[in-house]
Amino acid sequence: xxxxxAGCGGGGGDKSSTTPPPVxxxxxxxTKPTPMxxxxxxxxxxxxxxAKEVPGQAAVLFCPATGQYEGRTNTLGGWVSTEGLSVGYSxxxxxxxxxxxxxxxxNRWQRCGxxxxxxxxxxxxxxxxxxxxxxxxxxxxxxxxxxxxxxWALVDHGSYWVAYLAVNKPLLRISLNSGFEGDSTSSVVxxxxxxxxxxxxxxxxxxxxx
Numbered sequence: 001x002x003x004x005x006a007g008c009g010g011g012g013g014d015k016s017s018t019t020p021p022p023v024x025x026x027x028x029x030x031t032k033p034t035p036m037x038x039x040x041x042x043x044x045x046x047x048x049x050x051a052k053e054v055p056g057q058a059a060v061l062f063c064p065a066t067g068q069y070e071g072r073t074n075t076l077g078g079w080v081s082t083e084g085l086s087v088g089y090s091x092x093x094x095x096x097x098x099x100x101x102x103x104x105x106x107n108r109w110q111r112c113g114x115x116x117x118x119x120x121x122x123x124x125x126x127x128x129x130x131x132x133x134x135x136x137x138x139x140x141x142x143x144x145x146x147x148x149x150x151x152w153a154l155v156d157h158g159s160y161w162v163a164y165l166a167v168n169k170p171l172l173r174i175s176l177n178s179g180f181e182g183d184s185t186s187s188v189v190x191x192x193x194x195x196x197x198x199x200x201x202x203x204x205x206x207x208x209x210x
Contacts, residue, residue: 133206
């Protein structure tokens with residue numbers, strides 16, 4: 001992964017010794033999350049908070065591609081989570097994935113990082129091997145390959161889960177509050193629409209380990 005900017009600094013310290021964060025009532029921009037389906041309001045005893053999918057034009061407006069990538073990208077999706085905004089892009093004529101991540105500060109989105117992931121074939125397997133989370137303050141953002149028959153991707157946030165609608169999504173850009181530094185780990189659980197687990201991915205040192 002080639003980092004273009006790192007406007008949020010080098011991270012917020014070792015997460016392994018901290019207590020689980022409180023369950024937020026809103027997403028990063030202060031908006032209330034959409035209620036989850038009844039079967040997924042809680043998962044493994046913890047509350048599930050739905051990330052908000054951002055329409056393509058709005059995502060580009062909030063966090064556009066810049067520099068040599070301006071005008072050369074197509075939006076893959078944008079999501080507002082409890083940490084911030086993540087927008088993924090494909091790059092026209094290249095096997096690259098561009099991303100723009102932002103934190104909500106002073107009532108607006110402020111870009112905290114841009115990355116370009118160089119791939120040979122844009123395959124799910126290569127993405128899993130190659131991708132490393134991009135750190136923004138006490139959070140991180142990363143691409144994760146979707147699972148064909150999954151309805152949701154639930155990202156472990158310690159005291160709660162953040163859910164991304166995964167139907168027909170070969171690629172998601174998720175946010176993390178652990179699993180990217182120190183001894184902490186995180187996980188992404190792909191489920192069906194009834195909350196039954198399909199597959200679990202473990203994240204450690206900012207990479208998918210399984």
